[in-house]
Amino acid sequence: MPPCSNCGGFRAVAITTGQRLPDTSRETAVVHCTAHHPDQPGNAPALYRIPDAALLLNLSRSVIYDLMRTGRLRTVSEGRSRRIPASAIHEYVALLEREAEACDAPAPH
Structure with a gap:
């Protein structure tokens, strides 16, 4: 199987965002490829921070x-932090797909 176009065969890809951290370095988000590496244990995080979900x-x-x-x-919230569960991201994408199908369905005559 050829490597997927998302990861080039790597399990995780680090993406540097434009966000500056207090120590003047740039924020780095790590995106895991579940399409190419679904069997890797712990491949994808269970909860995503807002910037990571935005990238995803x-x-x-x-x-x-x-x-x-x-x-x-x-x-979900953990203490004062707000996180997006991986399942919520999948649910949102499924919602978008259902909405797209409903728009593409022919109107009844």
Whole structure:
């Protein structure tokens, strides 16, 4: 099987974002490829931070917060932190697919 176009055969890819950290280094998000490496234990995190979910869904942070506010993207809290479960990301993508199918369905005559 050839490596997928997302990861080039690597289990995880580090992406440097434009966000500056207090020590002036750049924030780095690690994205795991579950499509090419589904059998790797612990391959994907169970909970995603907001910036990581935004990278994963290719959306802006603002859109992620809007989805959270409107209830389209389910979140959990741990202490003062808000996280997005991996299952919620899959549910959101499935919701988008169902909505797209409903729009593409022919109208009844």
